[in-house]
Amino acid sequence: MLKIWVVVPTCLPIVLRRCRSCASERFRASGKFRVNAHHKLIDAWLLALCTSCGETTKLTVLERVNVRSIRPELLDRLHDNDLVLTTELLQEPVVQRRNRIALDWDNAWRLDVGESDHLDCELVDVTVRFLARIPVRPVRLIAEGFGLSRAEVDRLLTEGNLVSAVRLSGKRSGDFTFTLKR
Numbered sequence: 001m002l003k004i005w006v007v008v009p010t011c012l013p014i015v016l017r018r019c020r021s022c023a024s025e026r027f028r029a030s031g032k033f034r035v036n037a038h039h040k041l042i043d044a045w046l047l048a049l050c051t052s053c054g055e056t057t058k059l060t061v062l063e064r065v066n067v068r069s070i071r072p073e074l075l076d077r078l079h080d081n082d083l084v085l086t087t088e089l090l091q092e093p094v095v096q097r098r099n100r101i102a103l104d105w106d107n108a109w110r111l112d113v114g115e116s117d118h119l120d121c122e123l124v125d126v127t128v129r130f131l132a133r134i135p136v137r138p139v140r141l142i143a144e145g146f147g148l149s150r151a152e153v154d155r156l157l158t159e160g161n162l163v164s165a166v167r168l169s170g171k172r173s174g175d176f177t178f179t180l181k182r
Helices: 072-079 083-091 095-101 138-146 150-159
Strands: 003-010 014-017 026-037 042-048 056-066 103-104 109-112 123-130 176-181
Touching: 003 138, 014 123, 026 056, 026 072, 026 083, 042 083, 072 083, 083 095, 103 150, 109 138, 123 138, 138 150
Parallel strands: 003 123
Antiparallel strands: 003 109, 014 026, 014 103, 026 042, 042 056, 123 176
């Protein structure tokens, strides 16, 4: 039986960065952008609020970029405070490196397994799709999807009853498939 599971974001992730006011390391992206023009050059920042003290920090999105080199639809989305754009930009490795941030996805996603008619099948092929680059341990997804403990999933891996073309240890943020034999 072939099943498709989807890892769906439920909210924006927490931005991990040190607050200069209270030494907290957690910010919540506000979804709002600040755009500033200097003649023909534009700067754009994503605003984030400290979860402890409420201090605002600016995450650099564009820095001294010529107006003509920016797609008009991107500029419109910045001005409209597009929430989808916020999600896309937070996941961009360039934005993360430039601002020295990391993302905490704990409690910001859910696993959609569809109908649970696969629980009593002898052989199940599962394709896991990610709607966002959310780093999750495949063992956790498998345990949650089948209602097993992580130790039981590890045992299935060791016995060879859980196989995949990709490594199931560590974290993944891209699509993968696996087969479970019972």
